[in-house]
Amino acid sequence: MSVQHTHITNRNPLTELIDVERHVGFMLSINFEEAVLLSNDYWKEIVGGIPMNSFLLASSFYKGNYEQTPNIDREVILLRVLGPSELPIDRTRLDAMIDSYSKRTQLERAKKPVGMETYDFDVLDGFDPFTHTELQFGALRCRIVGSFYIKEGILNLGSDVENFASASHLRAYKPTSEALRTIVNFVDPIRKKQADTKAKELGFTQSPKNFNLGSVRYTSTDRMHRSGKEALVPVGVNPLDFLGRRTAVFGMTRTGKSNMVKTMVSAVSLAGMKDNVTIGQCIFDINGEYANANNQDAGSSIADVFGEKVICYRGTKPPRTGFKDLRNNFYQEPQVGLKIIQELLQEGKGLANDMSILANSISLDEPPAEAGESDKSRWMRRIAAFKALLYKNGFETTGKEKVRFGVDKQILRQILQKIYPDVLNEAIERSSKEKWTQEEIKNFAFNHFPKYSEGVSLRDAARFFEDARQADRIIQKEYDPQGKQVGFWKSLQKSGTADPWFDDELSTLANLIGSKNALGNYIKVASYLKPVAEHHSIASSSEVESDIYKLLANGFIVIIDLSVGHSKVRESISERIARNIFSQSMGIFHNGKTPPNIVVYVEEAHNLIGRNAEPDETWPRIAKEGAKAHLSLVYATQEPSSIQPNIMANTENWIVTHLNNDDELRVLGKFYDFSDFIQSLKRAQDVGFARVKTLSSPYVVPTQIDLFEPKKIKAKIAEINIASSSSVAEEQSNFQPDIWG
Numbered sequence: 138m139s140v141q142h143t144h145i146t147n148r149n150p151l152t153e154l155i156d157v158e159r160h161v162g163f164m165l166s167i168n169f170e171e172a173v174l175l176s177n178d179y180w181k182e183i184v185g186g187i188p189m190n191s192f193l194l195a196s197s198f199y200k201g202n203y204e205q206t207p208n209i210d211r212e213v214i215l216l217r218v219l220g221p222s223e224l225p226i227d228r229t230r231l232d233a234m235i236d237s238y239s240k241r242t243q244l245e246r247a248k249k250p251v252g253m254e255t256y257d258f259d260v261l262d263g264f265d266p267f268t269h270t271e272l273q274f275g276a277l278r279c280r281i282v283g284s285f286y287i288k289e290g291i292l293n294l295g296s297d298v299e300n301f302a303s304a305s306h307l308r309a310y311k312p313t314s315e316a317l318r319t320i321v322n323f324v325d326p327i328r329k330k331q332a333d334t335k336a337k338e339l340g341f342t343q344s345p346k347n348f349n350l351g352s353v354r355y356t357s358t359d360r361m362h363r364s365g366k367e368a369l370v371p372v373g374v375n376p377l378d379f380l381g382r383r384t385a386v387f388g389m390t391r392t393g394k395s396n397m398v399k400t401m402v403s404a405v406s407l408a409g410m411k412d413n414v415t416i417g418q419c420i421f422d423i424n425g426e427y428a429n430a431n432n433q434d435a436g437s438s439i440a441d442v443f444g445e446k447v448i449c450y451r452g453t454k455p456p457r458t459g460f461k462d463l464r465n466n467f468y469q470e471p472q473v474g475l476k477i478i479q480e481l482l483q484e485g486k487g488l489a490n491d492m493s494i495l496a497n498s499i500s501l502d503e504p505p506a507e508a509g510e511s512d513k514s515r516w517m518r519r520i521a522a523f524k525a526l527l528y529k530n531g532f533e534t535t536g537k538e539k540v541r542f543g544v545d546k547q548i549l550r551q552i553l554q555k556i557y558p559d560v561l562n563e564a565i566e567r568s569s570k571e572k573w574t575q576e577e578i579k580n581f582a583f584n585h586f587p588k589y590s591e592g593v594s595l596r597d598a599a600r601f602f603e604d605a606r607q608a609d610r611i612i613q614k615e616y617d618p619q620g621k622q623v624g625f626w627k628s629l630q631k632s633g634t635a636d637p638w639f640d641d642e643l644s645t646l647a648n649l650i651g652s653k654n655a656l657g658n659y660i661k662v663a664s665y666l667k668p669v670a671e672h673h674s675i676a677s678s679s680e681v682e683s684d685i686y687k688l689l690a691n692g693f694i695v696i697i698d699l700s701v702g703h704s705k706v707r708e709s710i711s712e713r714i715a716r717n718i719f720s721q722s723m724g725i726f727h728n729g730k731t732p733p734n735i736v737v738y739v740e741e742a743h744n745l746i747g748r749n750a751e752p753d754e755t756w757p758r759i760a761k762e763g764a765k766a767h768l769s770l771v772y773a774t775q776e777p778s779s780i781q782p783n784i785m786a787n788t789e790n791w792i793v794t795h796l797n798n799d800d801e802l803r804v805l806g807k808f809y810d811f812s813d814f815i816q817s818l819k820r821a822q823d824v825g826f827a828r829v830k831t832l833s834s835p836y837v838v839p840t841q842i843d844l845f846e847p848k849k850i851k852a853k854i855a856e857i858n859i860a861s862s863s864s865v866a867e868e869q870s871n872f873q874p875d876i877w878g
Contacts, residue, residue: 150292151285152200154213154316159184164195164307165276169298172214172281173222174309178273184311188355188362190817190839191218192320193279195307212286214298214307215320216279217813217836224276233272280813282836291326292319296835314368321353321838322373328833332377339380339734339767340415345408347373350400350829354841357821363841372840376408378832379771380416380734381764383787385780386773387805388794393825394773395426397792398738399845401771402427402439405736406446406694407850410857416734417689419718421711423741425700428460440696442847443854448688450681451698452710453671463681463697463710464674468538471523472501473713478669480705489660494645515640517542522602522646528595529650530666532673539592546579548605548638549586551629555608560585599650605629606647609639610657672706682717689718690733704744711745716755722766732766742772743779750781760784777804789832792842795822810837 161184162176172195181187195214198206284295312320324332329344336344352369355362363369378384379401388394402418409416420427420439427439428449440447440459450463467474482488482496501519504512521540528534553561564581567573573581587593589601609629616628628637639647648654652662688695697714699707715737722732737759739745746756759770761783774780778801785808793811796802796818806812814828814837825842 149200149203149287150319151211151213151287152198152203154194154285154312154319155196155199155310156313156316157199157310159311159313160308161187161193161311162277162309164305164309167214167281167298167301167305167307169301170281171219172216172279172307174216174277174279175224176275176277176309178275185361185364185367187218187277187311189218189220190814191355191362192216192282192312192317193218193309194312194316195309197306197308209300212284212299214284215282215294216309217282217810219278219280219813222276222278224274230272280810282810292323294323294325294835314370317353317370321370321834321840322347323835324375324833325835332375332833335381336377339377341377341408341412343412345376345412347375348404348407349843350374351825351827351840351842353839354826355839356817357823357826372829372838374404374829374831375833376404378790379405379736380769381767382769382789382832383760383764383784384769384771384790384792385777385785385788386771386792387775387777387796387801388827389775389797389822391824392794392822393827393842394775394794395424395740396825396845397827397842398740398771398773399427399439400843402694402736402738403442403845403850406443407853407857409692409734410854410861413861414734415690415692416736417692418694418736418738419685419689419714420694420696420738421715421740421745422696422698423700423707423744425698427740428696428698429700439694442850443694446692447694447696449696449698450685452702452707454674460698462674462677464672464677465681466675466677467527467532467673468524468534468675471520474527474673475499475501475523477672477706477709478666480709481669481703482665484705488665489654491645491648491654491660492662492665494641495649499642499645514543515643518643519646521598522643522650525595525599525602526646526650526662526666527673529599530663530670532666532670533675534595535675538595540595540598541592542589542598544586544589544601545638546583548629549583551612552604552608553582553585555611556604557585602647603651606639606644606651606653609637609644609647610655672702682714685714686718686721689735708745711739712755715759719755719759719763719766719768722768723762726766732768734767734769736769736771739770739772742774743776746772746780746784748779748781752783757781757783760787775801777801791830791837792827793818793829794825794827795819797822813837814839 161180162174165173165175167173174193174195176187187193193216195216196212197210203211281298282296284298286293286295332344336342349371351372352363353372361367384401386394386397398420402420405416405418408414422428428451429438429440440449449460451460452463454462454464465473465477467477479496479499482492488496499519501516501523504516521542524538524540528538560582564573564578567581568578586601587597589598593601613628628639630636630638644655649660649662652660654660685695685697697711699711718735718737722735725732739756750757752758752761756770759768760781763770770784772780772784775796777785777796785804788808791808791811793805793814796805799819802815802819805818806815809830811818811828811830817839818828823841825844827840827842828837829840830837
């Protein structure tokens with residue numbers, strides 16, 4: 138709710154907070170942190186009760202005596218009820234109650250049958266009027282949340298009290314619905330100016346209007362404070378709070394986290410549509426509930442509600458049309474393919490030596506530009522061998538894939554001698570008949586091989602690496618370091634060098650291509666690699682991450698459906714996409730340009746954003762640095778303790794439902810004033826009952842979150858589209874051509 142900048146000469150918003158008919162107590166004591174009130178059962182009954190964690194107001198004035206109130210007392214203190222407090226007379230009252238009840242039981246026993254003695258009662262429950270009145274009084278302990286006051290004619294709120302009097306004459310009041318609306322939707326004037334500035338920076342003509350997040354709810358039992366007699370007070374949130382900010386959504390499964398995220402996605406999208414501001418939103422959907430309709434939310438998903446504005450990707454073979462393939466083409470992106478294979482293999486136990494090397498040691502990273510030709514040649518051979526390995530183990534191809542790598546003629550000669558001696562023999566026989574020159578003999582022999590440097594099929598590449606590795610084994614077996622060698626070479630090697638052509642990594646890849654280790658023994662390669670083939674797709678774009686960023690920059694809602702597939706691959710895909718979003722946005726920012734507005738949502742965040750992540754890793758960097766590049770992070774989990782501490786420390790918005798674990802609650806209690814709600818959060822399991830702290834709000838507000846209602850959101854989208862069409866038509870009708878043009 139926006140702040141009304143009304144001067145006190147016409148209307149005093151401070152006195153309007155107080156309604157003397159809602160009086161609930163007197164101030165007994167106060168300090169800078171807490172206050173103790175003397176209340177009465179009758180006063181509580183008149184106002185419909187005082188729930189735990191409810192807001193109260195304390196002042197020494199009301200509308201009729203404000204002008205006579207000393208300046209030092211011209212403030213209203215905002216309190217939150219924490220629980221009962223002891224009074225010095227509590228022991229005396231307890232003695233009186235014990236004495237009364239025990240005497241009453243003795244008297245009734247003489248008049249009534251056994252077991253029926255205490256069933257009769259009157260309004261005073263056996264007490265005399267004076268004693269009964271005394272027993273109705275009790276004390277309430279309250280947290281001091283802040284102080285409302287007038288400054289330059291405008292209502293302000295400080296987060297503390299500037300002064301307190303030992304001889305306090307403050308009275309406490311339960312706020313009316315209108316006063317409560319002001320309390321829970323209050324935005325400080327300074328914060329409002331900052332929001333207006335931020336809105337223009339993000340492309341809005343003015344700060345967008347609040348959307349209704351829900352209504353005030355204090356306790357799980359809502360028989361009185363949310364009854365028909367008390368109007369439900371809406372809690373508004375500015376969509377701007379979620380742009381360029383960090384938002385935490387915490388709570389157990391089935392307590393409304395996903396409902397909250399859907400509401401947030403809708404509010405941000407609608408705000409952008411209303412003001413024609415481009416906002417991209419990327420949802421990492423662990424459970425598939427944003428991309429796919431389910432039994433919740435009237436059977437609709439975000440994808441159903443926003444239609445063409447939503448693009449869905451899936452990490453395995455898409456189940457139907459409407460999904461794009463998130464999987465990478467391992468032939469086009471071998472480094473990504475190797476990383477996925479390694480992540481899956483590292484979970485296996487008892488791997489053969491070559492499989493273990495593939496899982497842990499091999500790299501396909503391209504050498505730096507300043508590297509020598511030898512390093513570049515070795516890298517190209519590794520790339521070719523890796524692709525040949527994929528081909529041999531059933532990774533789908535288009536049939537058009539080619540690989541290129543250089544092969545020295547001496548290598549080919551050695552392969553001919555050890556693997557294809559018949560080719561050499563035929564060349565010699567034909568040369569004697571046809572009088573070939575030495576050069577013609579070589580050409581005939583080498584023509585047995587395709588032109589590897591010009592590009593060959595995966596099948597030819599696989600055959601070459603199998604042959605080369607087998608020749609290498611034969612040569613090594615023939616070589617005897619004691620001088621009794623049968624062959625000339627000690628291994629497969631290029632001309633003019635004694636270095637082996639097969640380095641350790643290439644040897645491993647070649648062994649796996651042929652499914653034989655260095656000794657020629659069989660390796661179960663296919664059983665490990667064929668299951669990984671489902672994570673590869675020839676149908677996907679070679680630039681999936683870039684495609685996603687372009688969609689976000691153009692204001693689409695991109696849903697990454699991660700509900701199927703291996704968890705390791707899921708983490709890898711998510712991190713890769715997030716890293717690309719971060720690096721591209723930061724690159725635009727560092728070039729002095731304005732990055733697009735992008736909000737990143739992470740469901741079940743404990744699966745993707747680990748507590749042990751280093752500060753320089755992708756997710757912590759998005760949390761710490763993303764705001765300046767117009768990047769927002771929304772993360773939802775039931776395990777606050779699992780989130781990297783730097784991310785928690787940089788979070789401005791908090792939406793928390795039921796948590797059942799003391800350890801998780803202790804983590805939460807370190808932030809803002811959530812410590813006041815620890816017991817309530819643990820006990821109340823009601824769906825959608827949340828405690829909300831947003832950037833604009835100075836304190837936590839207990840809120841019942843509204844349900845995500847697809848029909849209402851679709852209706853709002855239609856309204857915006859109609860208004861937008863009318864605006865365009867009006868502009869066109871008012872257009873006057875330049876006749877002098």
